[in-house]
Amino acid sequence: MNKPELLAPAGDLTCLVTAFKYGADAVYCGLKELSMRANAKNFTREELKEGVKIAKDLDKKVYLCLNTVIYEDQLKKAYEILDFANSIEVDAVILTDISLMEIAKEFLEVHASVQCNITNSSLAKFYSKYCKRVILSRELSLSQIREIRENLKKDKVDLELEGFVHGSLCVAISGRCFLSSYLFNKHANCGECLQPCRRRWKLINEHFDGTYELVCEGKYLLSPKDLCMIEHIPELMEVLDSFKIEGRAKNADYVMRVTKIYREAIDSVFDNTYYEKLNYFKKELNKIYNRGYDTGFYFRDKPDFQYEREGNISNYRKVEIGRVVNYYKKIGVAEIELYGSLKVGDTILIIGKTTGCVEEKVEEMQINHKFVDKAERCRVGVKVKNRVREGDKVYLLKKLN
Numbered sequence: 001m002n003k004p005e006l007l008a009p010a011g012d013l014t015c016l017v018t019a020f021k022y023g024a025d026a027v028y029c030g031l032k033e034l035s036m037r038a039n040a041k042n043f044t045r046e047e048l049k050e051g052v053k054i055a056k057d058l059d060k061k062v063y064l065c066l067n068t069v070i071y072e073d074q075l076k077k078a079y080e081i082l083d084f085a086n087s088i089e090v091d092a093v094i095l096t097d098i099s100l101m102e103i104a105k106e107f108l109e110v111h112a113s114v115q116c117n118i119t120n121s122s123l124a125k126f127y128s129k130y131c132k133r134v135i136l137s138r139e140l141s142l143s144q145i146r147e148i149r150e151n152l153k154k155d156k157v158d159l160e161l162e163g164f165v166h167g168s169l170c171v172a173i174s175g176r177c178f179l180s181s182y183l184f185n186k187h188a189n190c191g192e193c194l195q196p197c198r199r200r201w202k203l204i205n206e207h208f209d210g211t212y213e214l215v216c217e218g219k220y221l222l223s224p225k226d227l228c229m230i231e232h233i234p235e236l237m238e239v240l241d242s243f244k245i246e247g248r249a250k251n252a253d254y255v256m257r258v259t260k261i262y263r264e265a266i267d268s269v270f271d272n273t274y275y276e277k278l279n280y281f282k283k284e285l286n287k288i289y290n291r292g293y294d295t296g297f298y299f300r301d302k303p304d305f306q307y308e309r310e311g312n313i314s315n316y317r318k319v320e321i322g323r324v325v326n327y328y329k330k331i332g333v334a335e336i337e338l339y340g341s342l343k344v345g346d347t348i349l350i351i352g353k354t355t356g357c358v359e360e361k362v363e364e365m366q367i368n369h370k371f372v373d374k375a376e377r378c379r380v381g382v383k384v385k386n387r388v389r390e391g392d393k394v395y396l397l398k399k400l401n
Contacts, residue, residue, distance in 0.1 A: 001237055007063070007162065008259045008264060009247040011040040015255045017049045018356030023263030024257050026061035027051075028094060030248065033077055034068045037248040049088045061091035065248075067113035070097045082108065092132070103128035111135060116150075121151035124159060133160035135244065138169065142232075142298045143182075143237045149401070160241040166258055166285075167246020168371070169224040169296055171197050179222070197222035198311075228293035230281045233265045233274065253318060253349050253356035254288050255394070261285055287316040287397070318349055318395040325379065327388050333366075333381045334388050340396065341376040352392030359397070360384050 008019035008026040021029045029051065032042045043051065046224070048064070048117045064085050070078050074114055080095070082104050085093055089132035095101050096116055104110050111133040118124050119137045127134050136145060145163065170177065179197060203216040227246070229236060236243065243266070245258050261284050268274040285293070289312045315355040321340030334350070342348070344362055351357045365372050372380070 001269075002241070003266060003270065004186055004240055005242040006235055006259065006263055007242050007244045008255055009167075009245055009246040009250065010051070010062075010255070011042065011250065013035065013043065013047050013051055014252045014351065014353050014356055015248075016356075017054065017354065018252045018255045019259050020055065020058055020060050021352045021356050021358070022260040024060070024259050026063060026091065026242075027055070028040050028063040028065055028244075028248070030065040031081060034070065034081060036076060037065075037067050040249040042248075045084060048090075051092055052088050053092075056089075057395050061259055063092045063111060064090045065113070066100065067096045067115055070100065079103070094135070098130065099368060101127075105130045109133075114138060114164070121148045121155070121157075124148060124152060124161075125155060125157050128157050128159045131159070132164055133242070135162045138164060139297050140240065141300070142235060149239050161239065162242035163236070163240045164227060164246055164296075165229040165236060165240075165243045166262065167227055167250075168291075169294075171222045171224060199223075211242050223233065223291070224296070225292040225294035227296045228285060228290075228291045229279065229295060229298065230261065230265055232295065232298065233262075234269055237266070237269060250289070252351050253359075256349075256357040256359065257284060257288050286314055290312060290314055301383050315400045317400060318400050319398050320393060321348075321396045322394040324352075324388050324390055324392040324394060326390060328381075329387065331383055334384045335379060336394050337379050338375055338377055338394075341374065342380065342382075342396065343374045347397040348382075349395040349397055350386070350388045350392050351395065352389050355386070355392050358384075358386040358388065360386065 004021060005025045007026045007028060010016035012152050016029065017028050030037055031048060032044065035042055052062050052164060065309050066078060066081055078100055082093065082100065092111050093104055094111045094113050096113040101110050110131045112118060112127045112131045112135060114135040114137065116125060116127065117137045118134045119140060132236055133255050149161060201221045202214065203221060204214050205213040218362055219296035231241040243262060245262065247254055265274060265281055266279065268277050291311065292313050319340065321342060322336045322338040324334050325337045326335035342362060344365060346362045348360050348362060350360060364384055365375055366381040367375060367378060389391050
């Protein structure tokens with residue numbers, strides 16, 4: 001069994017640093033133009049150049065998303081981005097437009113986006129003329145992916161298969177949706193989706209005689225639970241070359257925890273500790289924003305749409321409580337200016353552009369060189385295991401009940 005690549009989202013440079021710190025082999029990211037996550041922070045050209053340098057120094061990879069629908073007046077911009085990607089040596093570009101694939105394959109590694117909706121081995125074989133890798137349709141079951149892989153092998157097609165293992169699911173076919181465009185003139189296929197599917201909807205059956213029947217009211221009919229495949233890592237390793245985590249629009253603490261847990265899960269399969277650690281993996285993933293977890297289409301023909309609560313169901317929240325004003329490298333202590341309260345035993349997240357996101361269990365605190373158990377609205381020294389930096393924000397990870 002080959003060890004799959006772990007591919008994490010990077011909505012900005014902070015997330016890129018975080019992903020690599022917690023075990024990602026590669027990240028995928030976008031510029032501020034022609035990206036399927038236009039509402040994320042995304043990268044300036046200088047930031048992407050810096051991100052690629054960080055990756056190369058760590059022997060990691062950066063994949064650039066250029067996977068929106070490309071209209072006529074955007075072609076020149078798309079060509080310019082391809083040239084820029086080549087000039088800074090990104091490791092691959094993720095594309096939907098076949099004409100761009102044909103151009104890019106001459107000087108860049110190309111991955112076919114999930115928006116290509118690749119659902120069978122014949123279509124995958126077609127894209128292999130342009131791509132080293134295809135990101136398979138989200139609507140495929142595990143058995144269908146296995147069949148695609150076997151048939152590609154029979155036909156001696158050298159093609160990597162990538163699939164999503166965690167994150168938000170979309171009701172549309174591989175993300176191709178017109179609801180946001182129809183209601184708000186914000187085009188999901190150009191990365192502008194306002195996610196109206198996440199709201200409550202009424203389902204009404206109108207009859208020919210003018211009467212109607214209310215089939216369903218107040219359900220989240222168009223919004224499935226989040227994908228979580230942490231309980232099926234060994235099965236996925238048999239069919240996928242790359243495990244993709246959704247979340248370019250999400251925060252660095254999400255990237256930190258999901259990347260960390262899937263890294264540990266993959267590695268635990270090889271040291272035979274996976275099943276004994278599984279409950280720990282699930283407990284940790286419940287600490288992040290989620291709408292409830294589901295296995296998507298992997299084991300049936302439709303995901304579970306019927307959840308009752310809106311938004312985040314996690315019992316954990318992060319609350320900003322301070323900022324780092326000094327870091328003493330020799331003794332591993334962060335001086336934190338608190339505008340909230342903190343006590344020994346708390347878990348904190350420290351987040352900054354260069355630091356990324358790090359999690360620390362508070363084991364020692366000092367005020368004026370005296371050990372204390374509690375601190376509030378003051379400057380306090382906290383022993384930390386990770387290097388942090390002046391200006392980093394400090395959050396308390398708080399359990400609600």
